[in-house]
Amino acid sequence: MLKSGWLLTCVVLGTSIWMTFGKTCVKVPGHVCTCKLENGTLISLDAISGSKSPVFADVEEVNHTSADGRQYLYYYDPCRSFALPQANGVCTGVSVCQKDVASNAYYNLGELGDTKFGWDETRDLFYISYRGCDGQDCRRTNVSLRCDWSRGDPMLEVFRQNGGTPLEYNMTLTSRCACPAGCAEERHPTRLSGGAVFLIVLVAGAGFYLLVGVAYRRIVVGATGWEALPNRRFWASLPGLVRDGVTFCITCRRADTTYDQI
Template sequence: MAFLYIYGFLFTFVSCALAVKDTCVKTSSCVCLFPNGTGIDLSPAVSTSFYSAQIYDVKMNGSQYEMITYYYHPCYDVKINVTDQQAQSTCTDPLSICRHVDTMKLANATAKTFVMDNGTYDFMGKTNNSKFSDEGDSIIYSNGPSDTIVLLQCAQTENQLQVYSIMEPNKIVLAFYSRDACLKLLEEGGRSFGSTLLIIFFSFLIFYLVLGICTKKFLMGATGIEVIPNLGFWSELPNLVKDGWLFMSNGFKLPPRASGQTVSPDPNSYDSI
């Protein structure tokens, strides 16, 4: 009985393997490529300056305002020009993403006057610590425990950067709109891994059926539906798949038997197998 469970499990495993999803593999800091030759190439979007996007954030019931500017340079790292030499900065080395925060604090509630600090420049990511998502629709820049995500938005407009979400402080999300963020054919693609598995699987299946039918028909004299090799197995295949899935879900153990009088041998024992 156990070998039937194993047959069903193997068939389920092969079915899952055939559904392998193609991923966009990073080939350079600008390019990721799918097995079929399509992919994303941001090289044409490279500029001599940073792309920027600004948002305003109100804090402490209106007694503090922050003007936040994100700077983004795709493909390779460059050094950002810090205009205020008094500002605190961790963006001193070449990088891809930097955040500049200017803070205005309420100085006099009656006169409603504010004072602005010197601002801060915060490092947000470098190219050599980046990776494309499996779908190729974003680039993730690692920064210690934090990540900065740049969504690649296909748009037939001038290249522009926008702030998508700052709800999670450890996962800032920006959106880069560009025609270079569109999926396009980059090179003649080879056969995907899933396609290769399918070809191998169906080639073996056809060979097995042809050889089995010829053997049963000409050597064993079978006729009609009986020429199908291992007919009993194929008739039971749906149940085998079900049993294989249950066998795997149960931690590769036989399902528990109902309580009652024990028969000889025990159905759960090795002898029953």
């Protein structure tokens, strides 16, 4: 019985640890809509973002009409800001926007500057949230990420807003890009650092210098062997010059100076 009790405790503890770490996705620095799972794989929505106009436009709510009898349309781009000229500046530099069809009024539902990732316990889905404010009026949009490997074209479902302060809006984005490593490799190539670019340019420049110099001295001057190297004497003396410079810098302040008595 004692062994069984310890075994059950270990199973429960292991399950708790898995539940805690297996449902954590940390936002990748420098990427507003990419997060990293505990095993190192990425969930990235970059591949389904538009250029200037939002990917999803004029999207109706699932039931088309909200609880107060009004109809709304939604505009959404997961990873890029957009502007709706017809919104009179309300939806400029936003990622989520809402339009009241009856009054033709627009509302900022979220911007890229405050995106967060989390886990929705009730739906067993990761979500990304956006927050937008128009003066003192703030709203938050939570977009649940439903993984579907068979869906190349993403689908957005918009649900009714939740009351409270701030107002919250719930959406579901279904796509293979919502799957771990579903689209991450497509839009996250390894980028060279500034130092790597400098080294590449330096090596390429040195190779070009040697190639052109050797060709010139062999063809025009008629030099052979080591004499074909451009500026051979300078390069041969360079190590000695460097050594003398280092020696001078080290000993110049320590040199003993003596003067003759007058």
